[in-house]
Amino acid sequence: MKLPHLTALRYFDSAARSESFVRAAEQLHVTHGAVSRQVRLLEEGLGIELFERRNRAVFLTAAGRTLFDTTQTIFEQLASTVQRLQEHAQDNVLVLSCEPTLAMRWLIPRLPDFHAHHPDLQLHLVAAGGPVDFTRGGIDLALRRDDFHWDRQLHSLKICEEWIGPVARAGAPATLDGQRLLHSHTRTTAWNTWLSLSGHSATGTERSDYEHFYLSIQAASAGLGMAIASALMVGDELRSGQLQAPYGFLRDGSAYHLLSPQPLDDDSKRQRFAEWVLRQCQGSLDHLGLAQNDDPALPSPPQVR
Numbered sequence: 001m002k003l004p005h006l007t008a009l010r011y012f013d014s015a016a017r018s019e020s021f022v023r024a025a026e027q028l029h030v031t032h033g034a035v036s037r038q039v040r041l042l043e044e045g046l047g048i049e050l051f052e053r054r055n056r057a058v059f060l061t062a063a064g065r066t067l068f069d070t071t072q073t074i075f076e077q078l079a080s081t082v083q084r085l086q087e088h089a090q091d092n093v094l095v096l097s098c099e100p101t102l103a104m105r106w107l108i109p110r111l112p113d114f115h116a117h118h119p120d121l122q123l124h125l126v127a128a129g130g131p132v133d134f135t136r137g138g139i140d141l142a143l144r145r146d147d148f149h150w151d152r153q154l155h156s157l158k159i160c161e162e163w164i165g166p167v168a169r170a171g172a173p174a175t176l177d178g179q180r181l182l183h184s185h186t187r188t189t190a191w192n193t194w195l196s197l198s199g200h201s202a203t204g205t206e207r208s209d210y211e212h213f214y215l216s217i218q219a220a221s222a223g224l225g226m227a228i229a230s231a232l233m234v235g236d237e238l239r240s241g242q243l244q245a246p247y248g249f250l251r252d253g254s255a256y257h258l259l260s261p262q263p264l265d266d267d268s269k270r271q272r273f274a275e276w277v278l279r280q281c282q283g284s285l286d287h288l289g290l291a292q293n294d295d296p297a298l299p300s301p302p303q304v305r
Helices: 006-018 021-028 032-046 062-091 100-117 190-198 213-221 231-240 269-287
Strands: 051-054 057-060 093-098 122-127 141-145 155-169 180-184 206-210 226-230 250-260
Touching: 006 021, 006 032, 006 062, 021 032, 057 062, 093 100, 093 269, 100 122, 100 141, 100 213, 100 231, 100 269, 141 269, 155 190, 155 213, 155 231, 155 269, 180 190, 180 213, 190 226, 190 250, 206 213, 213 226, 213 231, 226 231, 231 269, 250 269
Parallel strands: 093 122, 093 141, 180 206, 180 226
Antiparallel strands: 051 057, 141 250, 155 226, 155 250
């Protein structure tokens, strides 16, 4: 036995729910005529009238009501199944918004480790800084430095403190005096902050400006001068010997936080990433000998505020 076309059954089911071809057409975003034609084709195929048509109104016949009992159940089950499949697929995707410099110079080189430990999760990375519109951007988590005020209804986890210091290409003069100091528009006070914290002074210097923080660090790697860098973002180059940090690093009072509109301790994909990135950050600073003495030990699950 050949079953009727699914489209005809769908149009019939919509019309049967309201006993109106007009309302069915509105729900299906088609014309009244399209609904009428599909229902008529279904009736002709079955050889049975499903609607009684009186004075421009339609009413289910006994046969129509019997068929509707079945189509209603089938389409409700189908919609439920599709929804579950979509939710399951989305649950395997983690959308992370991360500051561009942190993403390029620290996070991306470590993502193979994340994928190795969490092969069932697909990480979608969005490079952005500052405030986050989680709903509009479809963002699950945001990794940010606390240089702006965020909605205190968000859940946040402190990942690590920020350590800053001057860096230059290996072999370059390890002195501030007479240096070309590289500044960035995204961290305009970086040099003044470090000079104030360290007590150092710099005389006879020249200045170059770059649009982004990562560009000033890249310029230092190329031997164009000395830049203020985050220890987290230059750790790999320091270990490889590409860069040097002749004055070490100091805490500047800021920190990196993981932000989420949902709890971070709910045994979800968010918690899994939170635990991984927390260990990675702490491990990176440990390798540089930068102790986090005033930071709590790794919580399990992460504590939030």
